[in-house]
Amino acid sequence: MLTIEGLKKSYAGNDILKGISIDVNKGDVISIIGPSGSGKTTLLRTMTTLEEADGGHITFSGIDKDFEKLTGKEVNTIRRNVGFVFQNYNLFNNKTALQNITEGLIVARKVKKSEAEKIALKALERVGLTDRKNHYPSQLSGGQQQRVGIARAIALNPEVIFFDEPTSALDPELVGEVLKVMQDLASSGTTMVVVTHQMSFARDVSNRVIFMADGHIVEQGAPKAIFEKPSEQRTKKFLTDILANV
Amino acid sequence: MSLNTDFMVKVAQTAIQGVPVTLQIVLVALVISFPIGILFALIRIYRVKVLQRVVQFYVSLVRGTPIIAQILIVYSALPSLLNMIIGRAAFAINPIYYAYIVFTLNAIATLTEVFRSALQTVDKGQMEAGLMVGMQPRQTFWRIILPQALISALPNIANTTLYLIKNSSLAFIMSVKDITAIAKTEAAFNYNFLEAYLVVWVYYLIICYAAEVVFYLLERYFSKYRRPIKKTSGFNWLPFRIKQPKLERKQS
Numbered sequence: 088m089l090t091i092e093g094l095k096k097s098y099a100g101n102d103i104l105k106g107i108s109i110d111v112n113k114g115d116v117i118s119i120i121g122p123s124g125s126g127k128t129t130l131l132r133t134m135t136t137l138e139e140a141d142g143g144h145i146t147f148s149g150i151d152k153d154f155e156k157l158t159g160k161e162v163n164t165i166r167r168n169v170g171f172v173f174q175n176y177n178l179f180n181n182k183t184a185l186q187n188i189t190e191g192l193i194v195a196r197k198v199k200k201s202e203a204e205k206i207a208l209k210a211l212e213r214v215g216l217t218d219r220k221n222h223y224p225s226q227l228s229g230g231q232q233q234r235v236g237i238a239r240a241i242a243l244n245p246e247v248i249f250f251d252e253p254t255s256a257l258d259p260e261l262v263g264e265v266l267k268v269m270q271d272l273a274s275s276g277t278t279m280v281v282v283t284h285q286m287s288f289a290r291d292v293s294n295r296v297i298f299m300a301d302g303h304i305v306e307q308g309a310p311k312a313i314f315e316k317p318s319e320q321r322t323k324k325f326l327t328d329i330l331a332n333v
Numbered sequence: 334m335s336l337n338t339d340f341m342v343k344v345a346q347t348a349i350q351g352v353p354v355t356l357q358i359v360l361v362a363l364v365i366s367f368p369i370g371i372l373f374a375l376i377r378i379y380r381v382k383v384l385q386r387v388v389q390f391y392v393s394l395v396r397g398t399p400i401i402a403q404i405l406i407v408y409s410a411l412p413s414l415l416n417m418i419i420g421r422a423a424f425a426i427n428p429i430y431y432a433y434i435v436f437t438l439n440a441i442a443t444l445t446e447v448f449r450s451a452l453q454t455v456d457k458g459q460m461e462a463g464l465m466v467g468m469q470p471r472q473t474f475w476r477i478i479l480p481q482a483l484i485s486a487l488p489n490i491a492n493t494t495l496y497l498i499k500n501s502s503l504a505f506i507m508s509v510k511d512i513t514a515i516a517k518t519e520a521a522f523n524y525n526f527l528e529a530y531l532v533v534w535v536y537y538l539i540i541c542y543a544a545e546v547v548f549y550l551l552e553r554y555f556s557k558y559r560r561p562i563k564k565t566s567g568f569n570w571l572p573f574r575i576k577q578p579k580l581e582r583k584q585s
């Protein structure tokens with residue numbers, strides 16, 4: 088459904104992504120793990136056109152092209168068919184929880200306001216925040232804000248939703264409520280690509296784990312294989328280190 | 334020394350005719366400079382070729398010169414310039430138009446800087462979130478970024494307005510009949526300068542106070558989405574503190 092080949096990105100001469108290829112199938116829940124600075128955020132941002140790639144090919148929703156050759160219209164198509172959940176939520180500060188969700192529906196999708204509100208309420212219900220619909224982001228806890236962020240993404244019914252460390256800005260006691268929502272999404276068949284430091288999520292919820300280091304995909308496979316018998320030394324070391332800290 | 338209160342009442346009655354003039358200058362300057370200020374701020378933020386240089390030069394030109402010099406230049410250059418174009422009719426132009434020009438040009442420079450810093454306080458994640466729900470950059474700017482920037486700019490817009498009100502008193506130099514000009518004429522006529530200037534002083538105080546109240550209410554209304562501000566930090570309704578601040582008193 089979404090295929091990326093040879094994706095490259097550098098900042099000021101520093102190669103951050105050194106040719107990444109990823110295949111996302113419908114219903115996949117892919118966890119991307121790896122040390123800090125390995126390029127995980129950059130990968131999600133280039134794949135979703137938030138950042139311009141320096142090279143690589145994308146096949147997605149009728150587009151089959153090199154990144155550099157994408158037209159404005161094709162960039163729009165990509166943006167319209169992906170959802171993005173940000174590490175620091177990025178809710179629209181001047182909009183209520185409900186308006187955060189209806190905004191994209193009304194403005195970008197041209198859905199009627201009453202219809203958009205119906206969809207938004209359904210999305211809020213899925214993340215358990217119906218009673219907070221008229222709250223502004225500043226009046227919500229971090230966990231609630233992130234759940235609105237997720238509701239905003241699912242309301243648009245994108246083909247795939249990208250999550251960039253959705254729980255790492257949260258106080259530990261709020262991580263659970265967000266993970267629970269993500270787990271529900273996964274089991275309802277939503278296609279998800281999740282950058283995460285939550286090894287429990289990678290192991291128990293996703294169907295594929297990608298280990299990234301230094302701008303490369305070092306290894307990928309079923310969670311069982313990666314966590315129990317990683318074939319690369321770097322994967323082994325990363326997992327031992329991170330699991331030792333849990 | 335005693336104040337001639339009868340004269341003060343008389344000046345107050347005459348000078349009040351200058352109040353609409355003062356307000357007109359301020360409002361015209363604000364209304365015109367507002368959109369232009371936003372446009373100029375955007376030119377600077379997005380570093381639009383050539384134009385950004387022009388804006389930058391313009392802003393430093395205005396900010397680096399005293400307003401009195403700007404008034405004198407506009408007032409001595411414009412009429413003779415117009416005279417060359419439209420002939421003698423140039424000297425029949427109501428001088429208030431020159432005041433509009435000077436104060437608008439001045440406010441544009443101030444507001445450009447106000448909007449530039451306000452727009453930069455809006456997190457870039459807001460734009461990215463807009464793009465990721467499929468909105469165009471333009472739509473995200475109008476619906477998400479600009480409203481937030483304007484609200485955070487309100488205190489500085491209030492400041493700009495107060496300066497405008499006070500600076501507009503210099504319009505008398507261009508023989509505009511505003512509050513100051515009328516009071517000055519009365520004063521010179523009757524040799525009661527202090528009384529006349531006290532009246533001027535009170536009028537500006539009232540106008541500025543009213544402007545402050547308006548901006549406080551605007552800010553309170555539009556900031557509803559922000560984290561509730563501490564209740565105690567409301568508006569200081571009295572221009573002077575009459576009551577002494579309460580000292581903590583031990584209950585015993």
Ligand SMILES: Nc1ncnc2c1ncn2[C@@H]1O[C@H](COP(=O)(O)OP(=O)(O)OP(=O)(O)O)[C@@H](O)[C@H]1O
Pocket residue numbers: 098099103121122123124125126127128129130
């Ligand atoms: N806008 C930028 N300009 C310059 N360098 C950047 C930029 N964004 C990222 N980098 C660099 O790219 C590298 C990869 O960053 P990235 O944020 O993708 O890592 P990450 O894997 O997401 O790390 P973390 O786990 O800490 O979030 C880092 O060395 C970072 O300094």
Ligand SMILES: [Mg+2]
Pocket residue numbers: 127128129251252
């Ligand atoms: Mg990251």
